[in-house]
Amino acid sequence: MHTKSIAELAKGLRxxxxxxxxxxxxxxxxxxxxxALNCYITVTEDLALQQAKAxxxxxxxxxxxLLTGIPIAQKDIFCTAGVKTTCGSKMLDNFIAPxxxxxxEKFNAAGAVMLGKLNMDEFAMGSSNETSYYGAVKNPxxxxxxxxxxxxxxxxxLAARLAAxxxxxxxxxxIRQPAAFCGITGLKPTYGRVSRYGMIAYASSxxxxxxxxxxAEDAAIxxxxxxxxxxxxxxxxxxxxxxxxxxxxNRLDGLKxxxxxxxxxxxxxxxxxxxxxxxxxxxxxxxxVVKEISMPNLKLAIPAYYVIAPAECSANLSRFDGVRFGxxxxxxxxxxxxxxxxxxxxxxKEVKRRILMGTYALSAGYYDAYYIKAQxxxxxxxxxxxxxxxxxxxxxGPVAPSTAFGIGEKIGNPIEMYLSDxxxxxxxxxxxxxxxxxxxxxxGKPVGLQLIGNYFAEDxxxxxxxxxxxxxxWHQQIPPGFE
Amino acid sequence: xxxxTVIGLEIHTQLATKSKIFSGAATAYGAEPNTQACAxxxxxxGVLPVLNAExxxxxxxxxxxxxxxxxxxxxxxxxxxxxxxxxxxxQISQFELPIVGNGHLDIEVDGVSKRIGITRAHLExxxxxxxxxxxxxxxxxxxxxxxxxxxxxxxxxxxxxAEDAVAxxxxIxxxxxxxxxxxxxxQEGSFRxxxxxxxHRKGEPLGTRREIKNxxxxxxxxxxxxxxxNWQIDRLEAGETIQQATVLFNPDTGETRAMRSKEEAxxxxxxxxxxxxxxxxxxALIAEIKETMPELxxxxxxxxxxxxxxxxEQADYITSDRRVANFFFDVSSFVDSNLDIEKAIxxxxxxxxxxxxxxxxxxxxxxxxxxLLVANWxxxxxxxxxxxxxxxxxxxxxxxxxxxxxxxxxxxxTINQKIAKEKVFPKMWNGxxxxxxxxxQEGLVQITDTGAIEAIIDKIIADNPGQVEQYxxxxxxxxxxxxxxxxxxxxxKANPGEVNKMLKEKLQG
Numbered sequence: 001m002h003t004k005s006i007a008e009l010a011k012g013l014r015x016x017x018x019x020x021x022x023x024x025x026x027x028x029x030x031x032x033x034x035x036a037l038n039c040y041i042t043v044t045e046d047l048a049l050q051q052a053k054a055x056x057x058x059x060x061x062x063x064x065x066l067l068t069g070i071p072i073a074q075k076d077i078f079c080t081a082g083v084k085t086t087c088g089s090k091m092l093d094n095f096i097a098p099x100x101x102x103x104x105e106k107f108n109a110a111g112a113v114m115l116g117k118l119n120m121d122e123f124a125m126g127s128s129n130e131t132s133y134y135g136a137v138k139n140p141x142x143x144x145x146x147x148x149x150x151x152x153x154x155x156x157x158l159a160a161r162l163a164a165x166x167x168x169x170x171x172x173x174x175i176r177q178p179a180a181f182c183g184i185t186g187l188k189p190t191y192g193r194v195s196r197y198g199m200i201a202y203a204s205s206x207x208x209x210x211x212x213x214x215x216a217e218d219a220a221i222x223x224x225x226x227x228x229x230x231x232x233x234x235x236x237x238x239x240x241x242x243x244x245x246x247x248x249x250n251r252l253d254g255l256k257x258x259x260x261x262x263x264x265x266x267x268x269x270x271x272x273x274x275x276x277x278x279x280x281x282x283x284x285x286x287x288x289v290v291k292e293i294s295m296p297n298l299k300l301a302i303p304a305y306y307v308i309a310p311a312e313c314s315a316n317l318s319r320f321d322g323v324r325f326g327x328x329x330x331x332x333x334x335x336x337x338x339x340x341x342x343x344x345x346x347x348x349k350e351v352k353r354r355i356l357m358g359t360y361a362l363s364a365g366y367y368d369a370y371y372i373k374a375q376x377x378x379x380x381x382x383x384x385x386x387x388x389x390x391x392x393x394x395x396x397g398p399v400a401p402s403t404a405f406g407i408g409e410k411i412g413n414p415i416e417m418y419l420s421d422x423x424x425x426x427x428x429x430x431x432x433x434x435x436x437x438x439x440x441x442x443x444g445k446p447v448g449l450q451l452i453g454n455y456f457a458e459d460x461x462x463x464x465x466x467x468x469x470x471x472x473x474w475h476q477q478i479p480p481g482f483e
Numbered sequence: 484x485x486x487x488t489v490i491g492l493e494i495h496t497q498l499a500t501k502s503k504i505f506s507g508a509a510t511a512y513g514a515e516p517n518t519q520a521c522a523x524x525x526x527x528x529g530v531l532p533v534l535n536a537e538x539x540x541x542x543x544x545x546x547x548x549x550x551x552x553x554x555x556x557x558x559x560x561x562x563x564x565x566x567x568x569x570x571x572x573x574q575i576s577q578f579e580l581p582i583v584g585n586g587h588l589d590i591e592v593d594g595v596s597k598r599i600g601i602t603r604a605h606l607e608x609x610x611x612x613x614x615x616x617x618x619x620x621x622x623x624x625x626x627x628x629x630x631x632x633x634x635x636x637x638x639x640x641x642x643x644x645a646e647d648a649v650a651x652x653x654x655i656x657x658x659x660x661x662x663x664x665x666x667x668x669x670q671e672g673s674f675r676x677x678x679x680x681x682x683h684r685k686g687e688p689l690g691t692r693r694e695i696k697n698x699x700x701x702x703x704x705x706x707x708x709x710x711x712x713n714w715q716i717d718r719l720e721a722g723e724t725i726q727q728a729t730v731l732f733n734p735d736t737g738e739t740r741a742m743r744s745k746e747e748a749x750x751x752x753x754x755x756x757x758x759x760x761x762x763x764x765x766x767a768l769i770a771e772i773k774e775t776m777p778e779l780x781x782x783x784x785x786x787x788x789x790x791x792x793x794x795x796e797q798a799d800y801i802t803s804d805r806r807v808a809n810f811f812f813d814v815s816s817f818v819d820s821n822l823d824i825e826k827a828i829x830x831x832x833x834x835x836x837x838x839x840x841x842x843x844x845x846x847x848x849x850x851x852x853x854x855l856l857v858a859n860w861x862x863x864x865x866x867x868x869x870x871x872x873x874x875x876x877x878x879x880x881x882x883x884x885x886x887x888x889x890x891x892x893x894x895x896x897t898i899n900q901k902i903a904k905e906k907v908f909p910k911m912w913n914g915x916x917x918x919x920x921x922x923x924q925e926g927l928v929q930i931t932d933t934g935a936i937e938a939i940i941d942k943i944i945a946d947n948p949g950q951v952e953q954y955x956x957x958x959x960x961x962x963x964x965x966x967x968x969x970x971x972x973x974x975x976k977a978n979p980g981e982v983n984k985m986l987k988e989k990l991q992g
Contacts, residue, residue, distance in 0.1 A: 201758075
């Protein structure tokens with residue numbers, strides 16, 4: 001059952017081949033079996049069984065949606081009423097949200113079953129899932145390797161078939177890079193397409209939730225539920241929601257693909273480059289035309305990102321002060337002691353590093369040189385995407401310069417870690433949607449092809465990804481030992 | 484060289500919206516601690532602010548009322564600092580691009596009018612409250628107030644004395660209530676003032692300023708500025724320098740005391756709040772808001788003086804409070820539509836005025852005097868009674884219509900003002916009867932029957948030959964004695980005009 005797509009599972013549930021309860025129990029058993037991967041921070045077994053029973057009743061009454069009874073799991077950044085939401089941090093190890101994130105609410109309304117909350121880099125700051133207070137997650141393709149981050153628990157859980165589908169969030173590549181490292185399909189929607197309400201903020205102008213699934217077809221089903229205007233999120237966009245599954249089978253004749261030369265330069269592993277070139281060739285066979293394009297400002301993306309994201313996070317994380325919720329130090333001597341020790345003891349190294357960088361960038365005398373300049377660069381990068389996407393239908397390239405690196409390999413070197421997001425970060429700065437699609441393997445580890453589309457062109461991206469998945473089977477590969 | 488004080492004000496007005504500026508929680512004052520704070524106000528992880536359109540509307544109304552520029556594009560920013568009653572660790576405010584810019588307000592001090600520039604007014608959220616009492620060395624946090632909308636109004640340093648500052652603050656206080664964006668309740672903290680004070684010798688560069696925080700009464704504001712001014716002058720004259728600082732005023736000692744110096748001041752690290760979109764205000768919205776705005780007090784005062792012929796003092800009083808103005812206009816329109824103009828002419832004009840004017844002029848004068856009568860009675864008798872019972876005019880037990888009925892009885896000459904004030908008004912205040920019912924029941928109708936008055940006068944003159952002698956020998960003051968005697972004899976009901984006229988004739992013999 002655990003190898004079936006959502007569409008197949010929904011069909012099976014309706015046909016009575018199996019119940020949601022059976023399906024849920026099967027996934028819960030797999031989660032127990034593969035606990036060593038450390039994918040889940042919290043497994044909500046009782047809740048899942050309860051939801052599964054309710055889903056079975058709903059299916060019987062004929063009022064089911066495609067997701068009714070489908071066992072999914074949430075990245076532990078989405079608040080879930082009554083269930084611990086840690087954001088991968090000691091700071092929130094005791095935090096039980098009194099409300100559901102809008103995304104969670106929507107899955108509940110659709111009748112999905114929640115298996116639990118997935119491991120992640122602390123406050124989504126990281127590219128390897130090694131900054132989690134709950135420990136590193138192992139990549140099912142190579143348990144010595146990282147699953148990527150920050151949605152590492154999500155990607156690994158899905159690759160190991162410990163859920164039928166999962167959610168992730170992407171601030172600088174946190175859906176796409178782990179999707180690439182774990183050989184699954186991940187979609188970062190246009191900024192504003194999915195509500196951020198109840199999704200614990202890292203960098204508010206960049207954060208975006210999205211689906212991580214086995215295929216583009218499944219991603220369309222999940223995005224249909226997750227996306228849409230939310231009056232509780234002022235930055236969510238009030239635009240009509242297309243039927244994401246409707247366009248999946250459109251043909252790609254004449255599709256114009258742009259390959260930015262900046263994506264294929266120094267730093268890209270040559271084997272990964274070969275996989276990407278092969279994938280582009282598949283598109284040529286499907287009728288696409290390919291041209292090289294240039295996006296000269298992409299090289300500025302990492303420095304701009306590491307000003308803007310830390311600046312926003314330095315304010316976003318101020319609420320974790322030990323006063324109202326979360327970790328509080330023992331016996332504070334006074335207010336300053338309460339603040340400094342609570343934050344000092346509960347935040348990890350990477351989180352502290354980014355708070356300090358952001359605080360510095362916003363300080364009097366440095367604001368113009370850093371924050372304002374970074375915003376100007378951000379506009380230049382957005383313009384690069386607008387110009388390129390006026391010329392071509394989709395931009396393609398690698399998701400990451402290499403396959404999954406080893407646990408412990410880069411955690412001591414932040415600059416090298418930051419560079420692993422070199423192909424994903426610019427997309428968040430521009431706010432356009434992008435996907436990671438499994439495109440092959442190097443040394444037994446998956447490689448992801450990145451597809452970048454125009455604002456609100458998720459339907460087009462899903463179509464392009466789906467057509468590729470009709471002629472390839474990379475996305476159907478299951479890591480050895482997890483069949 | 485003479486010292487000059489330079490003062491600028493920052494006034495925080497709490498906007499009278501039903502819900503908070505970024506959440507749906509209620510703003511009502513006085514609830515149990517932390518019962519009016521939702522997830523957004525508590526700054527829980529994952530929550531997001533959504534701007535209350537009503538707060539924006541109120542800011543625009545204020546901007547229009549001070550003839551200011553309304554920004555077509557304004558931006559919310561985060562002001563970062565840690566404090567236990569600031570849930571998010573930052574306050575959402577406006578910094579570089581406020582919603583209202585560059586307006587002004589005219590004040591009057593000692594009969595001299597002065598224009599005070601208003602640099603800007605911006606929207607922001609209030610913080611909660613830290614409660615230091617009753618917690619045995621700990622601090623209680625009440626977040627009911629967190630997220631309450633504030634409009635911070637920043638003046639230019641255009642004031643030169645405590646009187647200027649108080650006049651300006653009072654004028655803003657009256658205005659925000661007039662345009663119904665703030666309840667003006669200073670005890671509950673709906674209107675709080677920070678005052679920047681510096682002194683310098685005229686002709687020399689401006690001095691270093693100190694900011695007096697959180698003044699919540701005009702009396703304290705006056706005292707604090709006086710104290711602070713003298714304190715700064717004393718220091719400078721002693722050869723010391725003034726350090727920029729934030730100070731608090733202690734009403735018990737009448738002194739200001741430094742709270743923190745500039746060195747200890749926070750670097751607030753303002754940056755645009757990525758959770759909120761810029762506020763866009765187009766001309767159509769401004770036009771729509773203008774439509775709904777009441778007449779402003781400045782314009783109304785001009786109209787009361789020019790068209791209603793009220794004097795400045797009366798017009799100032801009526802336009803100091805929108806509820807007073809409403810009451811005045813309600814009474815006036817009731818009186819206008821029920822006035823018997825012929826009776827009013829006979830009552831309110833003297834014989835000379837009647838004989839020397841034509842018909843339509845008499846009507847105009849009588850109408851004008853009726854308005855004066857309304858204004859005087861509101862400012863005088865009614866205001867005194869409201870004040871005594873600690874009521875606002877909106878809570879007056881006498882409705883404008885009933886009050887107008889009383890004015891009509893006076894204007895028609897049915898009763899005189901003394902009877903109205905002493906006999907009729909108190910009965911109206913304590914009951915529900917109309918003026919004419921009370922007059923009827925109590926038999927208070929003014930006696931204008933010249934025969935009756937004459938008989939009394941003759942009797943008084945006959946009974947007081949000594950006083951008659953005094954009067955005739957030139958002691959005019961005794962005249963008042965005779966008026967008093969006649970009135971007493973007639974239980975105050977005699978028409979004072981008739982009494983005066985007839986007494987004069989009789990006494991002159």
